[in-house]
Amino acid sequence: MKNFFNNSEDHDNKEISKKVKQWVKLYFGLPEVGCVVLVSELQCADEGCPDVETVISILAQPEVKVYKIGKPLIYVRVRDIETLSKQYLITQASTESK
Amino acid sequence: METKNTIPVTVLTGFLGSGKTTLLNRILSENHGKKIAVIENEFGEVGVDNELVIGADEEIFEMNNGCICCTVRGDLIRILDQLMKRKDKLDYIIVETTGMANPAPVAQTFWVDDEMRERFSLDAIITVVDTKHVWHHINNSSECQEQIAFADVILLNKIDLVSEQELIKLEQKIKSMNSQAKIYKTKDANIDLNNILNVKAFDLDAKVELNPNFLVEEVPFEWCGIFDFNNEEYQLKMDEGPDPTIDVVFVKLNANTDSDIEKAKKETVKIFSEEYKEVKAENFLNSNRTHNRLLIEDKKQVFYFKPSKKGFYAVFTQHGPDEFNMTFESSKIKGNDADLLIGAKKHQSVHSFDNLKLANLNLATPIKEIEYAHSHEHDNAVTSVGIEDESTLSIQKVNDWISWLLQNKGTDIYRMKGILNISGNDERFVFQGVHMLFDAKADRAWRADEKRRNQLVFIGKNLDREELTKGFKKCIVKNQIKFV
Numbered sequence: 272m273k274n275f276f277n278n279s280e281d282h283d284n285k286e287i288s289k290k291v292k293q294w295v296k297l298y299f300g301l302p303e304v305g306c307v308v309l310v311s312e313l314q315c316a317d318e319g320c321p322d323v324e325t326v327i328s329i330l331a332q333p334e335v336k337v338y339k340i341g342k343p344l345i346y347v348r349v350r351d352i353e354t355l356s357k358q359y360l361i362t363q364a365s366t367e368s369k
Numbered sequence: 370m371e372t373k374n375t376i377p378v379t380v381l382t383g384f385l386g387s388g389k390t391t392l393l394n395r396i397l398s399e400n401h402g403k404k405i406a407v408i409e410n411e412f413g414e415v416g417v418d419n420e421l422v423i424g425a426d427e428e429i430f431e432m433n434n435g436c437i438c439c440t441v442r443g444d445l446i447r448i449l450d451q452l453m454k455r456k457d458k459l460d461y462i463i464v465e466t467t468g469m470a471n472p473a474p475v476a477q478t479f480w481v482d483d484e485m486r487e488r489f490s491l492d493a494i495i496t497v498v499d500t501k502h503v504w505h506h507i508n509n510s511s512e513c514q515e516q517i518a519f520a521d522v523i524l525l526n527k528i529d530l531v532s533e534q535e536l537i538k539l540e541q542k543i544k545s546m547n548s549q550a551k552i553y554k555t556k557d558a559n560i561d562l563n564n565i566l567n568v569k570a571f572d573l574d575a576k577v578e579l580n581p582n583f584l585v586e587e588v589p590f591e592w593c594g595i596f597d598f599n600n601e602e603y604q605l606k607m608d609e610g611p612d613p614t615i616d617v618v619f620v621k622l623n624a625n626t627d628s629d630i631e632k633a634k635k636e637t638v639k640i641f642s643e644e645y646k647e648v649k650a651e652n653f654l655n656s657n658r659t660h661n662r663l664l665i666e667d668k669k670q671v672f673y674f675k676p677s678k679k680g681f682y683a684v685f686t687q688h689g690p691d692e693f694n695m696t697f698e699s700s701k702i703k704g705n706d707a708d709l710l711i712g713a714k715k716h717q718s719v720h721s722f723d724n725l726k727l728a729n730l731n732l733a734t735p736i737k738e739i740e741y742a743h744s745h746e747h748d749n750a751v752t753s754v755g756i757e758d759e760s761t762l763s764i765q766k767v768n769d770w771i772s773w774l775l776q777n778k779g780t781d782i783y784r785m786k787g788i789l790n791i792s793g794n795d796e797r798f799v800f801q802g803v804h805m806l807f808d809a810k811a812d813r814a815w816r817a818d819e820k821r822r823n824q825l826v827f828i829g830k831n832l833d834r835e836e837l838t839k840g841f842k843k844c845i846v847k848n849q850i851k852f853v
Contacts, residue, residue: 275768275809276791276798288483307450311432311481313439314776314805322772326432326439335430335443 298356383497385468392558438804496520521570594735610693779805787825
């Protein structure tokens with residue numbers, strides 16, 4: 272469960288958030304300009320969802336893509352982003368081949 | 370929320386024709402020397418030289434399928450990203466929403482990402498209300514209700530088009546929906562800009578204080594009657610109403626004065642949040658300082674009460690007497706009076722007791738009647754629920770409770786705000802939230818001359834006062850419950 276009243280985690284979260292954005296841009300091959308990446312931590316009440324999950328939103332043109340990682344931001348590692356990006360790239364390739 | 374080196378952002382909402390554009394033009398034409406960017410969804414007649422006006426197409430996206438709590442404005446994020454790349458630095462940003470917009474996705478846009486929070490600080494949500502025409506929407510438009518509920522500042526605009534009485538009624542209604550918003554009455558949206566810009570409503574580093582009248586302004590009852598009861602048995606008679614129960618509280622007054630009634634009102638707000646005592650028909654209820662919940666299972670239900678002392682009493686009822694065809698009478702007269710009473714009621718309009726006096730029955734008629742804004746509605750109404758208490762709280766239990774609330778009630782709780790007295794801490798804890806997004810921190814130290822107390826306000830729809838109060842009480846250390 273998230274500790275709402277302990278701000279000591281905030282600084283760590285900010286640092287990891289910046290890193291995650293860099294990893295996303297790198298592994299997803301996103302352009303530096305015209306594409307915004309958001310990194311958020313959400314508590315989801317849906318059955319089967321973890322208490323806290325990390326949501327990555329890629330605001331590319333023309334659409335927004337949203338990815339979830341089932342753990343708090345502080346535990347997100349580069350391999351998580353790499354895994355996501357593989358799915359993304361496969362989807363992209365199949366879309367382009369159609 | 371961080372404020373250092375951030376650009377403040379004001380969100381301007383209000384129905385079409387409420388005066389948003391007039392206000393915007395007023396802000397832009399004022400000689401403030403600031404570089405302001407305006408992001409607007411519907412092009413009005415805004416356009417002042419040297420100001421940056423950007424059109425936006427509302428692009429809402431969900432970070433969590435189907436959950437309003439996790440929706441943000443994609444177009445806004447893209448525009449803000451572009452603005453940050455400009456060489457000339459902006460001093461202020463105003464986001465004007467469409468007339469039918471829910472302010473939540475706009476507000477949440479500034480909370481969901483650390484980088485957004487580092488660059489921008491949501492200053493306040495300003496809602497402009499057309500006092501003349503708002504009644505067409507206030508009870509049935511969720512957008513209108515949301516715009517009022519989310520607001521930090523509400524401008525009751527076009528006051529020259531309504532009577533003073535209409536204005537009072539509207540103000541009461543709005544306060545019952547949102548007890549925290551600062552309300553200003555304006556003509557042509559003429560307002561001192563200091564009241565609407567740099568308000569720092571979302572800034573936990575700013576002085577966090579709740580409206581001191583927050584408990585009084587969102588009263589959970591609709592009616593109060595002042596009676597002069599004897600020390601004898603009375604009957605409270607009522608028919609079925611819109612709900613299967615009605616909450617009733619009696620408070621003995623020292624005198625029939627406005628200050629005594631006001632004191633009783635404040636006390637009753639707290640009694641209403643305490644455990645209720647269920648009372649079935651044909652039983653006695655408690656006639657002094659008890660939260661009675663009367664079960665109305667049939668027509669012509671009779672409840673009894675016997676005041677312990679002769680004197681003035683304030684009787685507060687959750688609903689208006691007309692909704693339950695409610696009458697008070699002495700038990701001295703028995704027989705067919707109930708039928709006579711119903712007959713007498715049918716010939717009068719709503720709940721004025723004056724005509725009943727004419728029926729020459731042994732009625733206890735109120736000396737005075739006070740109606741309160743309908744804070745308690747029968748459907749998905751937007752209301753405020755306040756809790757004030759001097760107990761000490763367990764930080765762990767508060768954390769668990771807030772976590773549960775965010776997960777399970779996040780959709781219905783539009784905004785929450787509070788000051789907490791945490792066990793083992795000499796500092797106040799302050800928090801606020803928009804739907805499921807939540808921010809909290811330790812604030813300044815409690816002053817020696819101030820009472821340590823918890824003050825919490827929830828604004829939203831379908832809010833259950835009892836459930837919220839129960840949840841709060843579970844956070845109290847040592848089971849001490851000491852209401853102020």
